[in-house]
Amino acid sequence: MIIIRTIAELRDHLDHFKHPAFVPTMGNLHDGHLALVRQAKPLGDVVVVSIFVNRLQFLPHEDFDTYPRTWEADCEALDAAGCDVVFAPSEKELYPEPQGFTIQPPSEIANILEGHFRPGFFVGVCTVVMKLFACVGPRVALFGKKDYQQLLVIKRMVRQFALPIEVIGGTTLRAADGLALSSRNNYLNPSQRLEAVQLSQTLQSIAQAVRAGSTDLESLEQQAMDDLAHRGWQPDYLTVRRRSNLQAPTPDQITPLVMHTGLVVLGAAKLGSTRLIDNLEI
Numbered sequence: 001m002i003i004i005r006t007i008a009e010l011r012d013h014l015d016h017f018k019h020p021a022f023v024p025t026m027g028n029l030h031d032g033h034l035a036l037v038r039q040a041k042p043l044g045d046v047v048v049v050s051i052f053v054n055r056l057q058f059l060p061h062e063d064f065d066t067y068p069r070t071w072e073a074d075c076e077a078l079d080a081a082g083c084d085v086v087f088a089p090s091e092k093e094l095y096p097e098p099q100g101f102t103i104q105p106p107s108e109i110a111n112i113l114e115g116h117f118r119p120g121f122f123v124g125v126c127t128v129v130m131k132l133f134a135c136v137g138p139r140v141a142l143f144g145k146k147d148y149q150q151l152l153v154i155k156r157m158v159r160q161f162a163l164p165i166e167v168i169g170g171t172t173l174r175a176a177d178g179l180a181l182s183s184r185n186n187y188l189n190p191s192q193r194l195e196a197v198q199l200s201q202t203l204q205s206i207a208q209a210v211r212a213g214s215t216d217l218e219s220l221e222q223q224a225m226d227d228l229a230h231r232g233w234q235p236d237y238l239t240v241r242r243r244s245n246l247q248a249p250t251p252d253q254i255t256p257l258v259m260h261t262g263l264v265v266l267g268a269a270k271l272g273s274t275r276l277i278d279n280l281e282i
Contacts, residue, residue: 001079003086007094007135010048010087014137017046022138024129027051028068028183029077032173036142037081039170043140049078050087050132052094056102057124068186087136094131102127105153109246113266114149114277117236122153129154133165141165146172146180148266148279149246172279174200180278187274195231196276199267202228202238203280206265210240210282215254228269235269243281 004010014020021044023036033049040047051074058064071088078086103126109115110122133141141158143151155167173181178200179193188196202224209220217240224238242249243264253262263282268275 001075001083001086003075003088005088005090005093007089010085010135011137013085014046014048017044019044019046019139020136021047022132022136022141023047023049023083024132024141024143025049025051026053026067026183027074028070028186029074030173030181030183030185032144032146032170032181034077034081035173036144036170037078037083039168040140040142041082043142043168044138046084047082048085048087048136048138049083050089050136052087052089052128052132054124054128055091055095056099056127057121059118059120062118063184068183087132089135094128094135099127103130103157105157109149109153109156112149112246113237113239113241114268117268122150125150126153126157130157130161133163138165140168142168142170144172145169146182146278148264152246178204180276182276184274184276188271192271192274196271198228198231198233199269199271199276199278200280203265203267203278206238206240207280207282210254210263210265215251217248217254224267233269233271235267236275238265238267238269240265240282 021040023040025033037047037049053067055064102123105122105126115122145151151169158165158167177197179197206220206224214220221239225235228235240263242262249263264279265282266279268277
């Protein structure tokens with residue numbers, strides 16, 4: 001495994017390969033990231049992992065400065081997982097001047113859910129991903145399904161710009177109790193860590209209710225929000241949406257014939273100062 005810091009060196013190195021497989025990350029890696037690396041291994045002739053904490057996708061009050069940075073542990077884990085190239089540019093290397101050109105995803109998929117509670121988030125995500133794609137030139141790129149909306153937005157971006165990249169979603173990895181693996185889980189204290197599993201359990205409860213025939217999604221979602229709030233959470237949303245576009249399903253789309261291939265339940269909530277997200281396909 002080699003470590004590359006500049007775009008020029010990366011392009012020079014990758015010029016010897018035809019089918020790079022790419023896993024973009026912000027570091028502080030966990031088993032979910034490493035699973036994507038292992039998934040990428042047979043899909044290309046070189047596996048590139050980027051580590052870059054992207055300022056553009058953080059709001060002013062969010063945790064850019066305190067976001068966990070675990071460089072040495074990340075490199076050891078990536079080497080063991082079969083990564084070939086770690087691309088770790090500095091902020092000045094990737095953004096040598098203020099980024100005046102940005103990617104503006106359509107509001108119907110970018111200004112809902114995460115985009116509603118984190119305005120401008122997907123502009124930052126799409127802009128850095130497009131820039132990393134330009135640096136790496138991958139034939140395949142892998143993103144975790146835990147960030148469900150992000151995966152959908154990036155797939156749309158790649159399709160609409162006719163980029164020669166196959167975007168693949170990796171299955172969400174979970175701890176033994178069901179908590180989705182996330183770099184931000186490291187912020188949780190021991191008691192919060194025990195409580196954190198309630199988010200995935202709440203999503204399971206909503207999914208089970210829909211499978212059992214419940215069609216009053218508004219009441220179902222509100223009850224779930226109230227239940228989490230009573231436990232001390234600050235929920236942003238708990239909602240059932242269509243997988244294809246993350247819009248609310250119409251009554252005819254909540255039927256046994258279509259729901260098992262068409263719906264997803266998504267949630268985001270703060271526990272203390274830590275904001276967690278999760279989702280479950282129904």
